Amino acid sequence: MQYDVIVVGGSYSGMAAALQLLRARRKVLILDAGVRRNRFASHSHGFLTQDGINPAVIAQTARAQLLAYPTLTFKETQAISASGTLDAFEVTDKEGSVHKGRRVLFATGVADQLPEIEGLPELWGQHVFHCPYCHGYELDQGRIAVIATGPNSLHQGLMLPEWGPTTFFTNRAIDLDDQMRRDLAARNVTIEEAPILQLSGGLEIQLDDGRTLSFAGGFTAPRCAPSSRIAETLGCETEVTPFGEQIRTSAGKETTIAGAFACGDAAKVPHSVSLAVADGAWAGANIHRTLIF
Template sequence: MHPDVLIVGGSYAGIAAGLILARARRPVTVIDAGQPRNRAASHSHGVLGQDGIAGADLLRNARQQLLDYPSVRWVHAEAVEAQADVGGVQVRTGDGQVLSARKLLLATGVADQLPDLPGLADRWGSTVLHCPYCHGYEVGGGAIGLLGGHPMSAAKAPLFADWGNVTFFSQGLAITDEERAAMHVRGVQIEETPVVAVQGEQSTWLEVELADGRRVAQRALFVPALQAMATPLVQQLGCTLAESPMGVLVEVDAMKQTSIANVYAAGDATTVGNITLAMAEGVRAGIGVHHALVSEDSQP
């Protein structure tokens, strides 16, 4: 069956969009390499009706429900090249498959770019975390750190006080008087000696190593992870990118169409969000793609 739509990325946004299109009885092919952004996290929280479910289980259930629709095909492969023009789209996979369709939806997500500190990446998803709304409750209070260095870090520090006793490691970031006052009111401690590494093999806490040799025990260290595109397809296609405080995002209109004809995008690649927001973006994209298909089908 020749698909109307190719969806690259079979995580939350991609599956949500596929479900909308499948329910519109449109043939859809999902291309996915099995590397969701949250693969390092053991559980997913804040998802309505699914709070605490393992991310792998959530995706497996969603994928199976999508594949129950006969118009859906799943291709387990990495999309390595894409082309698009007014006549349609084409995607080549790493194993040599060439797939064509009328529309392409990029639900490829982002790659988190962690600060370059020894020990940080090894603990990503366990004691080194990004989103307090996703993981803060499970940390369980106590001493938690927030790594500075990003321009928005100081302004966000007072938020973290709802999840523990916060130390803000400024990493040389200039802190305004207003930011300093807000942190003081919220009980946030400021540490201006730079962090040079994180240490410890424990599963529920770590030690932050400072430039002067001190080590500070923390239940968790939250870090500002900048976002980069998780796939070269965005640049290959020439999609316009927009700068955000956390990195680049694909620029889309209200119907989730990119600057390139027949190419749409949704999920973390288009908005700074979480699982729920990614799914919502996927729904919007699915509706937008369906409207475009119907508009074309209605031409005399």
Template sequence: MKVQDHFEVIVIGGSYAGLSAAMALGRSLRKTLVIDSGQPCNRQTPHSHNFITLDGVPPAVMADKAKKQVLEYNTVTFKEGLVTAVEKQDDTFKIRLGDRTVIMAQKILFATGVRDIMPSIKGFAECWGISVLHCPYCHGYEVRNVRTGILASGETAFETSKLIQHWTNDLTLLTNGDPELTEIQTHLIHELGINIIKKEISELEHEDGYVKSAIFSDGTTFEPKAIYSRVAFEQHCNAPAELGCEFTDHGHIAVDFLGKTSVDGVYAAGDNTTPMRSVSVAVAAGTKAGAAINLELINDRLK
């Protein structure tokens, strides 16, 4: 084990929220380290949308440009690695990495995102982020007015059906078994002109992630251009829970408006804190958290 260095702030996670926070901290002259394991949740997505000045840019290109700009600030450094544990000792944090390096920090920001849990449908994971989509605000314009499916059941199916029908009139709800809908919900979905198929899906046939057809267990098919689905998720990093951070009922790290968690000195920003998963939201959250951490460091010194 080797203690490598001591930083004012360590940002765990080097995607949009983490890099945005690091820029705010770099511009605040804070000695900051960004640690990233290189597994962003949108790594399959061809293009990012709904972010002014960068609409349609591939996520990897956007992240690479952001990293280069952040590292122009000489107080910010970047390290590839996987954080395995974070321990709080009085007012200092000890961060352990997979290579047994130990790094110390006064403040921690978790920008670690979430890990999507794919359903056991052949081809689903390969299409995720390409033609199986989580957000109409991020991708709906590109698949507007085309044959579209919604893979969901229950309340999620009902709410998503209401939302997506604004982008296309050729919409089918695929419940993959029991719809778990009330009679009123079923009636309203039909009133919107949305067909419901209850058959179980055995495979999503695709070409390079672009769905060609949903193949049902009875051999019949449905041929959409896109499918919306909300999958389950889990936190990428267990350290916030191990530190005692509170979580919301939906499994996100609970934070205030500026990204502060329930544990002193610990902040969080990005997809690990909110269901609003978009680049613009992550960037804004990172900027706020970076500014809040800088102010907290100033106030700590004045105590």
């Protein structure tokens, strides 16, 4: 069977794109490995009508709604390579099946490259976050830690006082110049330069000088990269942003390969569920237009 569109990645942006195409009665195949970026979080915030809902429930509800459309095929598998050209793409999955489509959409999401701090992976998405709009309110104006990963972390340090008294941990990841220190001081941010040994609880930060400081929660700015390199197997170019690496796209979400598109966290910044859904819907509409005109 040849599909109109093969969507690689069945999370929020991929399903939002598929919905537009299904409502145009196009044949869509979604290949999904089932590894959502926000699988570590218990609640999703900032998404209108879904505020506070478990992100897994949002994904499950979306999938159930898509499956009501008869032109959808949803396969739980990992797509490993893509080849071909406009109107004649092929995507191979890990079982060796080859799927044919006129268009392909990469909605693979990203993987977070967390700073190497003991205890951080266990707290990620529960007590340490990357987006204050998604998780800052729930800290109830308690003490907030910002763990630096590089120059981009200064932006977090200046933002977070909106949500509570903030301590900025340089953690040997950033050298603050005089202007940076003045900017942080203007926001009443405490600067802590002792290196971090480990994180625990919800949230205790143990420093190498023996102190342990307690916070309502913390934020850090991990570097991101597409969670799959499949777009590159087709020849799609990537680009570097302050947040990491992403797939390069046009305003209409087309990659550098004609007929291949990308959306969601893998193809835009900044990142959130609501922004991913919007980006996916825009990609789906633009793909549909190329199938018509």
